[in-house]
Amino acid sequence: MKRKKLWRCSNGQRYGYFQKPCNNCLIKELSKTHPGKQIGETIVQKIIFLLVEKGVFHFDYSMFYRGPYSGEVAFELDYAENLGIVDITWKNNLGYFICPGEKINHFENLLSKNEKKQINQVVKDYGDLSAVELSILASSIFVRTRFNTPEEELPTVIQSIKPKYSLHFIENIINKQKMNRTYHPS
Numbered sequence: 001m002k003r004k005k006l007w008r009c010s011n012g013q014r015y016g017y018f019q020k021p022c023n024n025c026l027i028k029e030l031s032k033t034h035p036g037k038q039i040g041e042t043i044v045q046k047i048i049f050l051l052v053e054k055g056v057f058h059f060d061y062s063m064f065y066r067g068p069y070s071g072e073v074a075f076e077l078d079y080a081e082n083l084g085i086v087d088i089t090w091k092n093n094l095g096y097f098i099c100p101g102e103k104i105n106h107f108e109n110l111l112s113k114n115e116k117k118q119i120n121q122v123v124k125d126y127g128d129l130s131a132v133e134l135s136i137l138a139s140s141i142f143v144r145t146r147f148n149t150p151e152e153e154l155p156t157v158i159q160s161i162k163p164k165y166s167l168h169f170i171e172n173i174i175n176k177q178k179m180n181r182t183y184h185p186s
Contacts (some may be wrong), residue, residue: 064134067135
């Protein structure tokens with residue numbers, strides 16, 4: 001793993017190590033574009049995974065029950081909470097809610113215009129999906145790109161990973177992505 005860079009926020013204060021402070025920009029854009037939407041760790045993990053697959057960011061991901069997961073992204077999200085960049089609260093029976101914190105804009109200047117543009121595009125294309133839909137979509141992309149799984153086998157493979165969901169439901173999500181979204185994994 002490459003060494004993380006010590007970032008300074010816009011007021012010059014030194015905060016610590018981020019691989020790339022993308023969580024704050026993503027959460028800010030999701031909150032602005034989809035007000036009232038529950039943004040939890042699953043949504044953040046899966047949207048950053050889509051950005052990794054597009055080559056915008058570089059985080060290591062492994063497959064877990066809820067789909068692709070990165071310990072690095074989880075660490076940076078916790079770190080952002082500790083710095084006041086995001087607020088993370090737990091609501092019984094609903095899960096986590098991640099919202100912009102007081103210092104949400106502090107690291108925005110560290111992202112390039114292209115990185116911000118890519119975040120905005122992925123939020124535009126996928127920000128309306130639920131955590132479950134994003135999990136299925138990201139899982140299908142992970143399985144396809146990491147294991148060279150043929151497209152026609154994806155729904156069956158994903159159902160073996162996520163038996164809670166019907167094959168028809170999984171097929172609908174994968175097909176919806178193919179028809180309605182601008183992102184197509186290689």
